[in-house]
Amino acid sequence: MKIEIWSDVACPWCFIGKRRFETALNAFPHKDSVEVQWRSYQLDPTLPEHYDGTELDYLVERKGMDRAQLMGMLGHVKEAAEGEGLHYKFDGVVVANSFNAHQLIHLAAAHGTSDAVKEALLSAHFEHGADIGNRDELVSIGTQAGLSAVDINEALDTDKYAADVRHDFAEARALGVTGVPFFVLDRKYGISGAQPADVFAQALEQAWLEANPLTMVNANGADSAEACGPDGCAI
Structure with a gap:
């Protein structure tokens, strides 16, 4: 079974969704038969490589949202994150364009480490105040997850995975994705x-049963055998 997850490194609910999905997946009996693919999505492709201001400033100035309302909203998100063992520090979040971070995830996928890099990027952005638009930060995050600094710099210098990132954007539009995280x-x-994790658990079970329907086996060609049901037992 294949699960594609569209998300943005700059999306706070995406990290929370990752944790809740992982809770369900780790309890799923067929976990080893599930392939997870991280797909790219940008909430704001127009962001500069680096934005001078806090997360709150960005949402107020660029999105026109009410500051007091936003403070309450961010508090709610922070509380939800804490419930999943995540420690958001919105005051320290560096607002930056996530396009190159998505390229790094695609590079990691080619080396079989996309989940580790995705995890590291989300944690760096929301919990440690890292600038995900900064080349040195991306190299540091990637190398700590096992990638080569040479490969990272080459990929970013040549925009090696830019077309793949944009392809993910186009696929999201074709599927009607208007917000993230989005799981397919x-x-x-x-x-x-x-x-919630139980919603993911139910979806995993339903998708698995549909892809792997139960086949009935009738011994000796018999149509039925002795059994008990709601109306009693066969004699």
Whole structure:
């Protein structure tokens, strides 16, 4: 079973959604048969490589949102994150364009380490105040996750994975994705948002049963055998 997850490194609910999904996946009996693919999405492609201001300033100035309302909203998100063992520090978040971070994730996917790099980027951005638009920060995050600094610099110098990132954007539009995180199971089921772990668990079970239906085996060609049901037992 394949699960594609569209998300943005700059999305606070995406990290929370990752944790809740992982809780469900880790309890899923067929976990080893599940392939997870991280897909790219940008909440604001127009952001400069670096924005001078806090997360709150950015949302007020660029999105026109009310400061007092935003403070309450960020408090709610922070509380939800704490519930998943995450420690957001919105006052220290560096607002930056996430395009190159997405290229780094695609590079990591080519080396089989996309989940580790995705995790490191989200944690660096929301918990440690790292600038995900800064080349040196991306190299540091990537190398700590096992990638080569030479490969990272080459990929970013040449925009090696830019087309793949943009392809993910186009796929999201084609699927009607308007917000993230967004989970797609076997291209049949979609889950929008950082849903509770039990919602992910139910979806995993449903998708698995549909992809792997139970086949009945009748011994000796018999249509039925002795069994008990709601109306009693066969004699």
